[in-house]
Amino acid sequence: MEDKCCSSNEKELITVESNKGCCSSQSEKVEGSNVEKIDSCCSSTDESLNSTNIKKTGSVSSCCSSNDEDTNQSTSTEKSSCCSSKMEESPINHTTSTEGKKVEYRIHGMDCPSCALTIEKGLNGLHDIKEVKVNYNTAKLQVVGNDGLSFDQVENTVQKLGFTAEPLKQNKKVKTYSVEGMDCGSCAKSIENHLNTIPKVKNVNVNFSTGKMKVEHENSVDEIVSEVSKIGFKASVFENGSKPTETPKNKEGYGLIIFTGILIALGFIGSYNGISPILTTILYAVAIVISGFKPVKSAYYAIKSRSLDMNVLMSAAAIGAALIGEWFEGATVVWLFALGTALQNRSIEQTRKSIRNLMDLAPSEAWIKVGSELVKKQVEDVAVGETVVIKPGDRIPLDGEIIQGETSVNQAPITGESIPVDKLIGDSVYAGTINENGSIDIRVTKLVEDTTISKIIHLVEEAQEQKAPTQAFIDKFASIYTPIVFVLALVVIVLPPLLGFGTWGEWVYKGLALLVVACPCALVISTPVAIVSAIGNAAKNGVLIKGGTFLEKAGAINAIAFDKTGTLTEGKPKVFEINALTVSEEELISTALTLEDYSTHPIAKTIVGYAKDKGIQSKNGELFKSIVGKGVKATIDGEIHYAGNLKLFEDMHIPLGNVKTQVKEIQSQGKTVVIIGTQIEIMGVISVSDTIRTTTVKALNGLKQVGVNQVVMLTGDNEGTAKMISKEANVNRYFAELLPEDKVDAIKQLQNEGHKVAMVGDGINDAPALATANLGIAMGGAGTDTAMETADIILMADNLEKLPHTIKLSRKALAIIKQNIWFSLIVKFIALVLIFPGWLTLWLAVLSDTGAAIIVILNALRLLKVKG
Incomplete structure (x- = not known):
C-alpha cells in the first residue's frame, strides 16, 4: 500500500509495506524492504541510505537526512524528529510528467511532518486533483490538477484543515490592504463576512494583529475600499508590495x-x-x-x-x-x-x-556603476551582478559582496550586534545595514525581494x-x-x-x-x-521568533543543550604547539603538510593553513590513503609516513615511549593531538585547539540568571577536551564522544528527566537534535538560508549574546x-x-x-x- 507520492533520483526504490511519507533523495540506492511503516519525508545527499536492517521499527515518523556515506538505522526504535540535510532548500519536485494546472503555496501553521500528511490527504480527496506534494521542511505545497480545478477550493480546504496557504507566485487578483480602525478580532471577522457576501470577491483573509487584509477579487480596488468603509473601517492598498504609509492621525x-x-x-x-x-x-x-x-x-x-x-x-x-x-x-x-x-x-x-520600522531600514534607491558613470535606480530595478556604490554613512540598499574598498558596517538592524563589523573585499554585506567608514563597491547577489531584510520582514509578518x-x-x-x-x-x-x-x-x-x-x-x-509586541521587539534585536507557538515554548524552556564546535567555540581550530622529537620543527611541519594536504578534515586544514602561513613547502608524496577514524598515510621519499591519533599508532604497535603520557596530558587540557611518525619512530606531536567564543561565558551565565537551570554541552570530542571546555564555558554538564544520532539520544535523555529542552546549533548539521528538542534555535541566520527555513528561533548574529534576552522576553510575554x-x-x-x-x-x-x-x-x- 502506498498512500503518497515518493520521488527520488535513486537507482532503486523498493516499495515498502506502508509508505505514508514522501521519500526524496539524491542517493544511489534506497532500500526499505523490511521497513514496516515510514511516516516521514526522508531526504538526503548520501551515497547510500540503507534501511534494510531496520527491523520492526514500528514507525519512523521523522524526516531524516544526512551527509554521511552510509546511514544505518538498525538500532532505531522510533524517531519523532525532523532532520534536514546540508542543502539550500528541498525543491518540491518541479519536474513532473503530470500535465495540467500547477501552483505552489507557502503553508503557514505546520508544526510537524504529520501536518504535511494531513494536508496531502485532505487535498487528494478533491475533484480534479492529479498530484499533491507537501514539503514540511520548506513549508511548501505543490498542487497539479485538471483545467477545471479551482485553486480557491485548494486554499479553502487547507484553511479548513487548520492551516493557511499563500500562493508563492502572487495571484494578480489578490491584493494586500492596510485596514485602520479594527480594535479587536471580531472586527476582522466582520470585515471578512461582509466582503464574502460580494459576488466578485473570491477570498478574504483579515489579520487583526498586523492590520492587514488580503483579498482576491475581480472588482476594483475602490469598490473594496468603499465596502470596507461601509462597515466603519478604512482600507488602503499596498501597490506592488510597497512600504505602507504612516497611519495619519485621525x-x-x-x-x-x-x-x-x-x-x-x-x-x-x-x-x-x-x-x-x-x-x-x-x-x-x-x-x-x-x-x-x-x-x-x-x-x-x-x-x-x-x-x-x-x-x-x-x-x-x-x-x-x-x-x-x-x-x-x-x-x-x-x-x-x-x-x-x-x-x-x-x-x-x-x-x-x-x-513598518523594519521596512524603512532599506533604502528605495541605489547608485549603480555603469562604465565610469553612476546611475540612480530604484532597488526593484537592480539586477543580480550589477555594481552598487555605497558612500560612508549610507545604508546598503541590497545584499551583495564587496569587490572594492574596505569599511566597517553597522549590522545592528539585521543581527542586533551593537559593534560595527570590519568588512574587506570578498565579505558579504546586507541590505538595511549602515556603511560606517570607507566608500565601497558591492556586486549585488540577491534581488530586492530575496534580501535578508526582506526575508526577516516576511518571517516576522508570518510569525505575527x-x-x-x-x-x-x-x-x-x-x-x-x-x-x-x-x-x-x-x-x-x-x-x-x-x-x-x-x-x-x-x-x-x-x-x-x-x-x-x-x-x-x-x-x-x-x-x-x-505576541506581536514580543516578536517585534525580538526582531529589532536580531532574533527571529517564527510564531506565537515558539514564543510560548521558549518561555517554558528550563534546559538548553549546545553543540560545542561553532556554537560554544569559534569552530576555527588553531595550531597551539609544535613538539618535534627526532627531526627539526620545520621538517616536522613539512611532513605534516604533505600528509594532511589531501584531507578535508577541519584539523588537517588547520595544520595545512599553519604551514602555508609559515611559508613551509611540502615534500613529494604518493599513495595517499585515509584511515577512517584514525588519520592518514602516504609514502614520502620511499618511506610510509603517518599522521593521526594515538589509536592509529597503538594499533600499529609502534613504540611510543613517553609520547603516550605527553599526549594524554595535552588532551586533558582540552586540545586535540596529531602524531606524526613512521613505522619505526615518532617524529613529533602537533597540538590543535579550538578557542571558546568571547561571548559564551557571559551568555551562559545570563541564561542561568533568567532561570534556565540546566545548560548542557554536546560534543563529539574526547572526554578530556569536553571536560576542559565545559569548565571554561561554565556548563552544568556535558555529553562527550557523540555521533550525530547520539545527540538525539542526549536530548531525549534530558526530556525523560522532565526538562523542556531547547537545542542550539547551526540549523544544518545539528538538524536531528534541533528537531527532537522542544525548541530548535539556529545561529548565524544572516548567512544561512537553511537556518532561516528550518529553525523555530533564529539568532541572526553568529553568537549567543541575544539568547538570554530571547528567553527573558518569552517569559515576560x-x-x-x-x-x-x-x-x-x-x-x-x-x-x-x-x-x-x-x-x-x-x-x-x-x-x-x-x-x-x-x-x-x-x-x-x-x-x-x-x-x-
Missing part, C-alpha cells in the same frame, strides 16, 4: 469625540439646573447620533453578514437605552465606546510599527499572523461565550417581567448591560497584542499574557455579578469592556520596551 475623529463629550456634559449639568428635559434629551440624542453613527452602520453590515461583534452589542445597548428613556446612559455608552476605540487604535498602532495555542483557545472560548451571553441577555429582558418579577424597564436595562458585557474584547485582544487573561476574566465576572443587584450601570459596563481592553493593550506594549 484628528477629525478626536474632534467629534470632544464635541459629543461637551454635549453630554452640557446635558448632564442642565438636568440639575432647571433646563427643560426636552432640551437635555435633544443634547443627548445629538451626541448619540454623532458618536453612534459609525458603530450603528458597522453593526448593520455585521448583522447582514451574520456576525455578532462589539458594534452590534454596543448599538443595541445604546438604542435600547434611548427607547426606555435612559438618554444619558445611551449617550454615555456610545461616547465611551468611541473614546475607548480611538485609544485602543492609537495604542495598538505602536505594535504594528515594528514591521500565526495564532499561538493560548490565542486559539481564547478565540474558541470567545466564539462560544458571546452568543451564550447574548441569548442570556434576551432571556433576562423577556422572562422575568413575563413571570411578574419586576418591571419591563428594570429588566430591559439589566439585559442591555448584559449585552455590553457579552463582548469579550479585552479577553480576545489580550494574547495577540502581547507569557507572564503578561496570563496577567491579561486573568484581568479580563475577573473584570467580566465582576461585571456579570453586579448586573443582577442593579449596581452595574450601562456606562460602567462599557467602561469595564473598553477600559479593560485599553489596559491589556498598554500592559502588552511593555514588551516593546524590554531591553536586549
Whole structure:
C-alpha cells in the first residue's frame, strides 16, 4: 500500500509495506524492504541510505537526512524528529510528467511532518486533483490538477484543515490592504463576512494583529475600499508590495469625540439646573447620533453578514437605552465606546510599527556603476551582478559582496550586534545595514525581494499572523461565550417581567448591560497584542521568533543543550604547539603538510593553513590513503609516513615511549593531538585547539540568571577536551564522544528527566537534535538560508549574546499574557455579578469592556520596551 507520492533520483526504490511519507533523495540506492511503516519525508545527499536492517521499527515518523556515506538505522526504535540535510532548500519536485494546472503555496501553521500528511490527504480527496506534494521542511505545497480545478477550493480546504496557504507566485487578483480602525478580532471577522457576501470577491483573509487584509477579487480596488468603509473601517492598498504609509492621525475623529463629550456634559449639568428635559434629551440624542453613527452602520453590515461583534452589542445597548428613556446612559455608552476605540487604535498602532520600522531600514534607491558613470535606480530595478556604490554613512540598499574598498558596517538592524563589523573585499554585506567608514563597491547577489531584510520582514509578518495555542483557545472560548451571553441577555429582558418579577424597564436595562458585557474584547485582544509586541521587539534585536507557538515554548524552556564546535567555540581550530622529537620543527611541519594536504578534515586544514602561513613547502608524496577514524598515510621519499591519533599508532604497535603520557596530558587540557611518525619512530606531536567564543561565558551565565537551570554541552570530542571546555564555558554538564544520532539520544535523555529542552546549533548539521528538542534555535541566520527555513528561533548574529534576552522576553510575554487573561476574566465576572443587584450601570459596563481592553493593550506594549 502506498498512500503518497515518493520521488527520488535513486537507482532503486523498493516499495515498502506502508509508505505514508514522501521519500526524496539524491542517493544511489534506497532500500526499505523490511521497513514496516515510514511516516516521514526522508531526504538526503548520501551515497547510500540503507534501511534494510531496520527491523520492526514500528514507525519512523521523522524526516531524516544526512551527509554521511552510509546511514544505518538498525538500532532505531522510533524517531519523532525532523532532520534536514546540508542543502539550500528541498525543491518540491518541479519536474513532473503530470500535465495540467500547477501552483505552489507557502503553508503557514505546520508544526510537524504529520501536518504535511494531513494536508496531502485532505487535498487528494478533491475533484480534479492529479498530484499533491507537501514539503514540511520548506513549508511548501505543490498542487497539479485538471483545467477545471479551482485553486480557491485548494486554499479553502487547507484553511479548513487548520492551516493557511499563500500562493508563492502572487495571484494578480489578490491584493494586500492596510485596514485602520479594527480594535479587536471580531472586527476582522466582520470585515471578512461582509466582503464574502460580494459576488466578485473570491477570498478574504483579515489579520487583526498586523492590520492587514488580503483579498482576491475581480472588482476594483475602490469598490473594496468603499465596502470596507461601509462597515466603519478604512482600507488602503499596498501597490506592488510597497512600504505602507504612516497611519495619519485621525484628528477629525478626536474632534467629534470632544464635541459629543461637551454635549453630554452640557446635558448632564442642565438636568440639575432647571433646563427643560426636552432640551437635555435633544443634547443627548445629538451626541448619540454623532458618536453612534459609525458603530450603528458597522453593526448593520455585521448583522447582514451574520456576525455578532462589539458594534452590534454596543448599538443595541445604546438604542435600547434611548427607547426606555435612559438618554444619558445611551449617550454615555456610545461616547465611551468611541473614546475607548480611538485609544485602543492609537495604542495598538505602536505594535504594528515594528514591521513598518523594519521596512524603512532599506533604502528605495541605489547608485549603480555603469562604465565610469553612476546611475540612480530604484532597488526593484537592480539586477543580480550589477555594481552598487555605497558612500560612508549610507545604508546598503541590497545584499551583495564587496569587490572594492574596505569599511566597517553597522549590522545592528539585521543581527542586533551593537559593534560595527570590519568588512574587506570578498565579505558579504546586507541590505538595511549602515556603511560606517570607507566608500565601497558591492556586486549585488540577491534581488530586492530575496534580501535578508526582506526575508526577516516576511518571517516576522508570518510569525505575527500565526495564532499561538493560548490565542486559539481564547478565540474558541470567545466564539462560544458571546452568543451564550447574548441569548442570556434576551432571556433576562423577556422572562422575568413575563413571570411578574419586576418591571419591563428594570429588566430591559439589566439585559442591555448584559449585552455590553457579552463582548469579550479585552479577553480576545489580550494574547495577540502581547505576541506581536514580543516578536517585534525580538526582531529589532536580531532574533527571529517564527510564531506565537515558539514564543510560548521558549518561555517554558528550563534546559538548553549546545553543540560545542561553532556554537560554544569559534569552530576555527588553531595550531597551539609544535613538539618535534627526532627531526627539526620545520621538517616536522613539512611532513605534516604533505600528509594532511589531501584531507578535508577541519584539523588537517588547520595544520595545512599553519604551514602555508609559515611559508613551509611540502615534500613529494604518493599513495595517499585515509584511515577512517584514525588519520592518514602516504609514502614520502620511499618511506610510509603517518599522521593521526594515538589509536592509529597503538594499533600499529609502534613504540611510543613517553609520547603516550605527553599526549594524554595535552588532551586533558582540552586540545586535540596529531602524531606524526613512521613505522619505526615518532617524529613529533602537533597540538590543535579550538578557542571558546568571547561571548559564551557571559551568555551562559545570563541564561542561568533568567532561570534556565540546566545548560548542557554536546560534543563529539574526547572526554578530556569536553571536560576542559565545559569548565571554561561554565556548563552544568556535558555529553562527550557523540555521533550525530547520539545527540538525539542526549536530548531525549534530558526530556525523560522532565526538562523542556531547547537545542542550539547551526540549523544544518545539528538538524536531528534541533528537531527532537522542544525548541530548535539556529545561529548565524544572516548567512544561512537553511537556518532561516528550518529553525523555530533564529539568532541572526553568529553568537549567543541575544539568547538570554530571547528567553527573558518569552517569559515576560507569557507572564503578561496570563496577567491579561486573568484581568479580563475577573473584570467580566465582576461585571456579570453586579448586573443582577442593579449596581452595574450601562456606562460602567462599557467602561469595564473598553477600559479593560485599553489596559491589556498598554500592559502588552511593555514588551516593546524590554531591553536586549
